[in-house]
Amino acid sequence: MIQFDAVHKLFPNGTTAVHDLSLALPEGGVTVLVGSSGCGKTTTLRMINRMVEPTSGTIRVGGKDVQEQDAAELRRSIGYVIQQSGLFPHRTVLDNIATVPLLLGWGRRKARARAAELLETVGLAPEAGRRYPHQLSGGQQQRVGVARALAADPPVLLMDEPFGAVDPVVRTQLQDELLRLQKELSKTIVFVTHDIDEAVRLGDRIAIFRTGGHLIQCAEPAELLARPADDFVADFLGAERGLKLLSLRTLADVPQGAVPEGGTWTLVLDEARKPLHWASKDAELPVRPLQDTDSLLSALNESVASPTGLIARVDAAGVLTGVSSRDDIHEHANRAHTEVVAA
Numbered sequence: 001m002i003q004f005d006a007v008h009k010l011f012p013n014g015t016t017a018v019h020d021l022s023l024a025l026p027e028g029g030v031t032v033l034v035g036s037s038g039c040g041k042t043t044t045l046r047m048i049n050r051m052v053e054p055t056s057g058t059i060r061v062g063g064k065d066v067q068e069q070d071a072a073e074l075r076r077s078i079g080y081v082i083q084q085s086g087l088f089p090h091r092t093v094l095d096n097i098a099t100v101p102l103l104l105g106w107g108r109r110k111a112r113a114r115a116a117e118l119l120e121t122v123g124l125a126p127e128a129g130r131r132y133p134h135q136l137s138g139g140q141q142q143r144v145g146v147a148r149a150l151a152a153d154p155p156v157l158l159m160d161e162p163f164g165a166v167d168p169v170v171r172t173q174l175q176d177e178l179l180r181l182q183k184e185l186s187k188t189i190v191f192v193t194h195d196i197d198e199a200v201r202l203g204d205r206i207a208i209f210r211t212g213g214h215l216i217q218c219a220e221p222a223e224l225l226a227r228p229a230d231d232f233v234a235d236f237l238g239a240e241r242g243l244k245l246l247s248l249r250t251l252a253d254v255p256q257g258a259v260p261e262g263g264t265w266t267l268v269l270d271e272a273r274k275p276l277h278w279a280s281k282d283a284e285l286p287v288r289p290l291q292d293t294d295s296l297l298s299a300l301n302e303s304v305a306s307p308t309g310l311i312a313r314v315d316a317a318g319v320l321t322g323v324s325s326r327d328d329i330h331e332h333a334n335r336a337h338t339e340v341v342a343a
């Protein structure tokens with residue numbers, strides 16, 4: 001869908017920001033560009049919508065060379081979200097979201113109706129539409145930024161550190177929202193971040209760059225974590241590479257059974273069979289039930305914290321479906337490891 005061929009960017013001051021980049025970004029997937037500061041991520045992103053022009057090489061979007069298209073038209077056909085939301089401060093939220101549809105000549109009524117619909121899509125209340133950007137929290141402003149980028153339903157979305165300026169809790173919420181939206185919309189997304197955990201969480205593919213604009217490796221997260229191309233990539237992925245691999249696997253295939261009888265600890269349930277806590281003769285300890293969609297990493301963590309080494313499994317309504325042992329989880333973790341490392 002987006003194809004870089006031998007793309008080079010040399011700024012007039014002599015800085016090579018991107019070095020001979022050839023890379024294909026698949027349609028309908030999220031490709032995350034990561035790497036240390038100044039390695040050329042933003043320049044790579046901005047060459048896609050011609051906010052920066054390459055020195056040589058070609059970039060095609062949907063098979064069409066971007067250089068052969070009108071730059072303003074191209075920009076209107078590609079969604080763009082940046083760190084500080086980039087909203088117009090003197091326009092209401094609704095008018096901000098309606099910006100591109102209005103530029104495309106949709107007419108005020110249709111553009112505002114679309115903006116109102118998008119407010120809901122990104123999880124904001126209708127009243128937020130009448131406010132000005134400074135009257136919203138940082139996280140809400142980023143949601144508006146995403147809504148604005150989606151307004152004309154572009155097939156491609158460029159996101160430059162969109163969640164970089166919000167606190168970790170809001171950041172996780174925004175990541176969840178993006179994953180939810182992407183399931184529905186299947187956009188081709190190019191996402192820049194410094195944060196490898198964010199990359200592993202969001203990326204269908206991750207491209208790692210090194211200073212001087214060199215692409216070192218581009219692969220699916222599991223492949224990257226299991227087989228980093230070199231020490232630079234391994235260092236960048238961090239010491240918890242193995243645990244990150246477990247964060248990509250879910251509990252779904254781990255077997256579960258009934259709570260064993262006659263032990264020191266029992267799992268106490270409420271009348272709807274939702275787990276309340278672990279109880280022994282003289283103590284009570286909290287339980288954090290997990291669903292099939294939770295990761296093997298959360299399961300391992302919970303099994304280590306659990307007094308019995310067992311984790312409580314629940315369905316989407318929170319009702320107990322069974323328990324799994326630390327051994328069951330370990331065995332699956334081993335299998336996950338063998339599958340990717342030996343593949």
Ligand SMILES: Nc1ncnc2c1ncn2[C@@H]1O[C@H](COP(=O)(O)OP(=O)(O)OP(=O)(O)O)[C@@H](O)[C@H]1O
Pocket residue numbers: 011012013015016017035036037038039040041042043044194
């Ligand atoms: N307009 C410009 N003129 C000259 N040099 C530039 C220009 N824009 C970027 N650079 C340089 O090009 C290199 C790549 O910059 P770029 O912003 O693409 O990196 P980045 O990986 O996105 O960095 P960061 O993570 O810090 O945002 C850096 O050395 C930067 O200083």
